Amino acid sequence: MRNETVRNTAVTNETTRTYDVIVIGGGPVGENVAERTRAAGLSTVIVERELLGGECSFWACDPSKALLRPVVARADASRVPGLDPAVAGPLDVERVFAHRDRMSSYWKDEDQADWLNSVSVDLLRGHGRLTGPRQVAVQTPDGDTITLAARHAVALSTGTRAALPPIPGLDTVHPWTSREATTARKVPGRLTVVGGGVVAVEMATAWQALGSQVTMLVLENGLLERMEPFAGELVTDALREAGVDIRFDTTATSVHRDGGEVRITLSDGTQLAADEILFATGRTPQTRDIGLQTVGLTPGDWLNVDDTFQVTGIDDGWLYAVGDVNRRALMTHQGKYQARIAGTVIGARAKEEPVHDAPWGTHVATADHTAVPQVVFTIPEIASVGLTSREAERSERRIEVVDYDLAQVAGAHQYGKDYRGRARMLVDTDRNTVVGVTFAGPGVSELVHSATIAIAGEVPLDRLWHAVPAFPTLGEVWLRLLETHRG
Numbered sequence: 001m002r003n004e005t006v007r008n009t010a011v012t013n014e015t016t017r018t019y020d021v022i023v024i025g026g027g028p029v030g031e032n033v034a035e036r037t038r039a040a041g042l043s044t045v046i047v048e049r050e051l052l053g054g055e056c057s058f059w060a061c062d063p064s065k066a067l068l069r070p071v072v073a074r075a076d077a078s079r080v081p082g083l084d085p086a087v088a089g090p091l092d093v094e095r096v097f098a099h100r101d102r103m104s105s106y107w108k109d110e111d112q113a114d115w116l117n118s119v120s121v122d123l124l125r126g127h128g129r130l131t132g133p134r135q136v137a138v139q140t141p142d143g144d145t146i147t148l149a150a151r152h153a154v155a156l157s158t159g160t161r162a163a164l165p166p167i168p169g170l171d172t173v174h175p176w177t178s179r180e181a182t183t184a185r186k187v188p189g190r191l192t193v194v195g196g197g198v199v200a201v202e203m204a205t206a207w208q209a210l211g212s213q214v215t216m217l218v219l220e221n222g223l224l225e226r227m228e229p230f231a232g233e234l235v236t237d238a239l240r241e242a243g244v245d246i247r248f249d250t251t252a253t254s255v256h257r258d259g260g261e262v263r264i265t266l267s268d269g270t271q272l273a274a275d276e277i278l279f280a281t282g283r284t285p286q287t288r289d290i291g292l293q294t295v296g297l298t299p300g301d302w303l304n305v306d307d308t309f310q311v312t313g314i315d316d317g318w319l320y321a322v323g324d325v326n327r328r329a330l331m332t333h334q335g336k337y338q339a340r341i342a343g344t345v346i347g348a349r350a351k352e353e354p355v356h357d358a359p360w361g362t363h364v365a366t367a368d369h370t371a372v373p374q375v376v377f378t379i380p381e382i383a384s385v386g387l388t389s390r391e392a393e394r395s396e397r398r399i400e401v402v403d404y405d406l407a408q409v410a411g412a413h414q415y416g417k418d419y420r421g422r423a424r425m426l427v428d429t430d431r432n433t434v435v436g437v438t439f440a441g442p443g444v445s446e447l448v449h450s451a452t453i454a455i456a457g458e459v460p461l462d463r464l465w466h467a468v469p470a471f472p473t474l475g476e477v478w479l480r481l482l483e484t485h486r487g
């Protein structure tokens with residue numbers, strides 16, 4: 001076992017190792033909590049039972065984006081006159097898989113362990129469980145149990161795993177979850193995808209382009225239902241053009257594997273056959289077996305936190321929950337933002353320094369409520385931050401919705417022929433600031449940070465008017481949105 005020797009300022013006795021901070025779960029979020037608490041001068045250990053780097057590095061963001069990059073780049077290139085014939089053929093699937101494997105570090109975490117070592121955080125490999133206030137027991141891969149005690153804080157960053165619906169026959173079909181969808185080495189002839197959210201649309205985009213005939217079973221009447229309706233509509237059109245069979249208001253009611261084939265009974269009573277079935281039906285928190293009952297919480301629950309990530313209902317505030325497991329925003333960048341804040345506030349409290357917890361203070365995650373960006377890497381790309389118009393309707397605020405056809409921007413003409421895209425900006429008319437933006441179109445992923453800055457910075461529209469977008473870029477959509485708003 002690597003790096004388990006106790007370093008920095010930890011105290012060891014024969015049965016219990018004492019640290020200032022114990023982090024359970026070494027995904028992207030746990031790593032960042034630990035890096036910040038260590039930077040604050042606190043001895044810190046991470047307990048990780050699988051691979052340091054978590055879901056994102058090995059079974060989620062990195063492998064999925066590596067599969068999608070050639071698909072999206074080919075779609076972009078096919079719209080560029082002169083370049084289009086060069087990308088007319090199929091993808092080289094083996095090379096795509098090799099790229100994906102490399103981007104997933106061949107499912108080895110030495111580099112991340114070296115990085116952790118370089119920032120003087122200890123690593124203890126094994127499954128961590130709370131055994132009481134500030135107490136953790138770690139079951140190591142050798143079957144030993146090591147007990148840890150925290151002087152100041154325990155941070156839970158145990159993330160999520162795929163949620164599977166309880167439908168008859170599921171245990172017989174060996175269904176794909178996001179893990180298999182991102183790591184498979186063989187292209188199934190027919191792939192059925194259950195779900196219409198982010199994992200479903202990204203993986204349907206990738207596997208259809210890699211050679212599967214994809215069928216999507218979507219409970220709702222559209223894709224990406226939590227985003228602006230035009231986002232799902234544009235992705236639906238592109239998936240259908242690529243040959244995906246999308247069935248709305250439909251789901252699988254039972255499944256069984258018959259020989260090599262998965263037989264699926266649909267909610268309308270009809271049958272469907274597939275070689276593999278992917279359930280992209282949301283996430284469940286990894287809190288069932290982490291000893292929550294020993295501190296008065298309920299195993300299996302999502303963890304409720306305040307804006308400094310202290311778990312609610314815990315005396316003395318020693319327990320923190322950061323990243324996916326607190327359900328605030330299930331994305332790596334937002335979890336890492338939370339981690340920077342949680343690590344810093346743990347450091348401040350340990351040193352009895354003032355805690356700056358007014359909105360936008362150093363020690364509170366205000367952006368979680370107002371400015372969470374997300375990019376969906378489909379054809380076309382979808383990039384959003386802040387409120388959607390549906391959320392705005394439910395809020396008390398007076399909001400103006402400003403729409404613009406992204407295809408009318410000069411940068412879009414340059415980007416590729418037959419560009420299709422939409423942009424929507426939500427303006428809080430009382431405060432004269434932007435509170436939500438959604439872009440849908442090829443190449444929009446890199447636009448989203450401009451919107452995040454406008455929202456998090458609460459930049460008045462009169463000042464945004466002076467932020468001049470370069471010609472001819474997609475960024476000129478800002479000018480067009482502001483002109484539309486001014487009438």
Ligand SMILES: Cc1cc2nc3c(=O)[nH]c(=O)nc-3n(C[C@H](O)[C@H](O)[C@H](O)COP(=O)(O)OP(=O)(O)OC[C@H]3O[C@@H](n4cnc5c(N)ncnc54)[C@H](O)[C@@H]3O)c2cc1C
Pocket residue numbers: 024025026027028029030047048049050051052053054055056057059060061062064065126127128129157158159160178182199286289290322323324325329330331332333334335
């Ligand atoms: C297919 C897919 C694609 C995605 N793509 C993106 C994307 O492009 N961009 C983006 O921002 N987000 C993306 N996400 C979301 C992103 O993966 C998560 O938001 C992110 O991984 C959350 O990080 P985390 O550290 O909170 O949890 P995780 O990454 O889940 O890490 C939790 C860690 O805790 C460990 N652990 C759990 N329990 C214990 C225990 N008891 N003891 C010891 N260790 C334990 C686990 O082994 C794991 O290493 C994607 C998700 C999926 C499913």
Ligand SMILES: NC(=O)c1ccc[n+]([C@@H]2O[C@H](COP(=O)([O-])OP(=O)(O)OC[C@H]3O[C@@H](n4cnc5c(N)ncnc54)[C@H](O)[C@@H]3O)[C@@H](O)[C@H]2O)c1
Pocket residue numbers: 165166194195196197198199200202218219220251252280281282283329330331374375376377
């Ligand atoms: N690019 C990115 O940022 C990215 C990519 C992938 C995943 N993620 C994150 O991962 C999280 C999980 O993604 P996801 O797509 O699994 O979840 P999701 O919540 O986005 O979508 C879940 C889908 O499954 C459907 N569903 C749920 N229960 C069902 C059932 N019993 N039967 C049929 N359908 C059912 C829902 O109707 C919905 O369409 C997201 O919250 C997202 O933040 C992010």
